[in-house]
Amino acid sequence: MKIHEYQAKGLFRTYNIPVPQGAVAKTTEEAFRIAEEIGKAPFVLKAQVHAGGRGKAGGIRIINRLGDVKNTAAGLLGMTLVTPQTGEEGKPVQALLVEETLPVEKEIYLGIVIDRQRACPVVIASAEGGMEIEKIAAADPEKVLREEVDPAVGLRPFQAGRIFYGLGLDQSLSRRMISVILNLFRLFVEKDCSLAEINPLVVTKSGELVALDAKINLDDNAFYRHQDMESLRDINQENHLEVEASKYNLNYIKLKGNVGCMVNGAGLAMATMDLIKLVGAEPANFLDVGGGATSEMVKQGLKILLYDKDVKMVFINIFGGILRCDTLAEGVVKAVDELIIDLPIVIRLEGTNVEEGRKILAGSGLSFTVATGLKDAAEKVAATLEQLQNVKGVM
């Protein structure tokens, strides 16, 4: 789960990682009051959205006079910010982080992620902060410092020290820098982060070390031991269909195409999307109703699919295995009947009692196209698409 910069900075404060003076504002008045409290211009207003690339998209504004804060805040609040990371639909700006500005001497990158192959956290740092770490790594891998953490003992001070010396910072910063690195690691572990990143961590002209930006992603699987973290979720930053789907434990991701697909299992769901593309169409979504899909899940999944007005046809692909296809087919028929679906549906079921299942679909009186096997399904999806194209000209 992603959280906002202001929330991440709140965690930084708890962990003694210095951040600029400032606070979050949800109204123009609040923004003005916070700026007033900071006192000294210029101020910076930062749109709080779950995406990077805000600066170039106009989501970060420097304001030289207190009197201009309200106006600028009014322009930002309520806007939809489109950055290279948001997709073209953008993200709504409903909160602003109002902060002091600091004269920057040097920008550093500091981040912690999990190394999948080595199964340990790894601290990454670079003296070339401010740009994306992948770009630094691609341009000049030697400028990226890495310290793998032995999980048995955690990040050791000597490792933080090695990063400090690797960065070539002024000796006077050593104690503060090492403390920031160790504190960020403590935060990473104690809150079950999947990413903790400060980019940039700046050295100011007056020699202070301050986290100018903050990005934290949390491990959803660990929420059961962090009730306080789940309250940081901002569903307004998520697609509303995805939020709706998550209520039913469905894995749904909205995409741009118009062939809605519902599949059990993530791998098969991705493969089904790929198949739709191969027959010349675009998938409208990723939807995994779970490896052991039940009739109820199928019904909820269909509902979600139909909320998406881009969807012109539906492809249901369930490889049940142990699941009984007759029970599942009854569920599908009931769901389609109840939801009054008038879109063409291609359905492929596989599993125990598959023949009985297909009979139920065929005898339902509903206009399913029943496919046997993935190849047959692909052909029937293609044929249905062609028909739609010819008849309605919608695709």
Next chain:
Amino acid sequence: MSIIVDENTKVIVQGITGNEGAFHAKQMIQYGTRVVGGVTPGKGGQIFNGVPVFNTVRVAVVSTGASVSAIFVPPAFAGDAIMEAVDAGVSLVVCLTEGIPTLDMVAVKQYMKGKDVKLIGPNTPGIISPGKCKIGVMAGYIHKPGRVGIMSRSGTLTYEVVDQLTKMGIGQSTCVGIGGDPIIGLTFVDLLEMFEKDEGTDGVVIIGEIGGRAEEEAAEYFRMNMKKPVVAFIAGLTAPPGRRMGHAGAIVSGGVGSASDKIKALESAGITVVKNPAEIGETVRGRS
């Protein structure tokens, strides 16, 4: 022949009295797997599905001589359950649980270091040597004994591939789901090494997906060490970057893990990559 498990493998089930554990223990027994016991703390001494239940894995292993533990324990307790099995001295742990916190798996892998034990999963459908032994949640009947090894990061997509092969009359030596999580036990490379050595395996199918570098490493291993033919499919060419596609490990992040990079790595190593998931079976038939 087969790898890792066969008709002599003795299995205990951790979480045997839970919903999932009970259902799948029964399915495994029906398939012919030698399930010799189960573990549920507080329920030791009971008989469940015809096998004895123990309070601890250590007692279960000592009493039954099991060498494998299958774990059907809720995510909050699964990391601990794996460690208990490792400590009890089994040689293989198969963890079916989905949703274990990543840092718990970091601790598990640390705990396993230097110990002579293999882990399959977590978040895996399990392992099956058709006709001999099934440890997991896959439907036994879609499989057929034979000479193609299968390894995968997915569940239902593996069933799909197995089904395509079986319907063409192509059997499988062993099918292993390595798991859909970021941190897992046995990798594609570990399994390629075993399949290459296995006299009962003529060729291997890799079913990969976006995220991580497991397929790239498999490609490198194949290039350096393998003679048997390998066919691969990578799911997620149409997956958007930065989004987690169901599996915790299926995400393209930091420029790592895209399907096209994986396909490129596999093809340049000489592995046949199938682009159409409906044609995996046909491609394997063409290569064998």
